[in-house]
Amino acid sequence: MRVTSMVAGLAIVLAACGGGDQNAEQQTTTTTPPDQPAPAAGAPAGGAPAAGGKTHNVNMVLEGSSYKYVPEQLTIKSGDVVRFVNKSGGPHNVSFWADSVPSGAAAALKAGMPDQMAPLEGPLLTAPEAVYTVNFANAPAGEYKYYCLPHLALGMKARLTVQ
Ligand SMILES: [Cu+2]
Numbered sequence: 001m002r003v004t005s006m007v008a009g010l011a012i013v014l015a016a017c018g019g020g021d022q023n024a025e026q027q028t029t030t031t032t033p034p035d036q037p038a039p040a041a042g043a044p045a046g047g048a049p050a051a052g053g054k055t056h057n058v059n060m061v062l063e064g065s066s067y068k069y070v071p072e073q074l075t076i077k078s079g080d081v082v083r084f085v086n087k088s089g090g091p092h093n094v095s096f097w098a099d100s101v102p103s104g105a106a107a108a109l110k111a112g113m114p115d116q117m118a119p120l121e122g123p124l125l126t127a128p129e130a131v132y133t134v135n136f137a138n139a140p141a142g143e144y145k146y147y148c149l150p151h152l153a154l155g156m157k158a159r160l161t162v163q
Contacts, residue, residue: 047158050079050137058082058158060148062089062124067151069158077163078139084132092148092156094132096120102142102162112137121149136162 049055054077059070076082084094096109098120106120112135115123122132128152139162147157 014130047081047133047135049081049135053077053079053081053137055081055083058084058086058089059087060156061087066087067092067148067154067156069146069156070160073161074158074161075161076134076136080136080143082134082136082160083126084122084134086128086130086132088127088128089151090130091124091126091150093117093124093136093150094122094146095149095152096144096146100143100145101142102140104140105144105162108137108139109134111135112139124150133136 017034056074056076058074061068061070072080084092085090094113096105098106101109101120109120113120113122115132117123122134125132141162144160144162145157146160157161
């Protein structure tokens with residue numbers, strides 16, 4: 001009987017602390033390490049650019065004996081979308097070097113790159129004209145270097161600058 005009333009009393013105390021618990025959860029979220037990000041709220045995954053964002057195309061091609069992204073350098077704005085198109089010489093993909101992207105970019109790309117094979121590594125495109133869309137919503141400014149996994153040894157790499 002005495003134990004029962006203590007448990008009941010505890011339950012009331014815990015219920016009264018509900019608001020305090022919520023604050024504790026928010027603090028935990030803000031101290032999450034950058035490589036284990038909280039999901040970016042409201043960030044569209046792939047697909048359409050954010051309101052006011054632009055869409056850019058990068059072709060993935062085999063020209064002569066060179067595998068290339070065209071253009072090899074592209075400047076975009078945070079919130080833009082880049083469509084990578086498998087034009088020739090596939091399969092190709094888009095893999096960002098994790099140590100090249102700015103701080104906070106991994107979290108944005110985690111949301112913006114659908115169907116990742118590994119962190120920052122897009123799927124292989126085999127079908128002609130297949131498109132892989134990367135959404136740079138919430139992407140911090142800086143340089144983003146990337147490469148094609150099947151053709152890295154053949155020099156297929158490129159760079160995006162986010163403003
Ligand atoms: Cu390739």
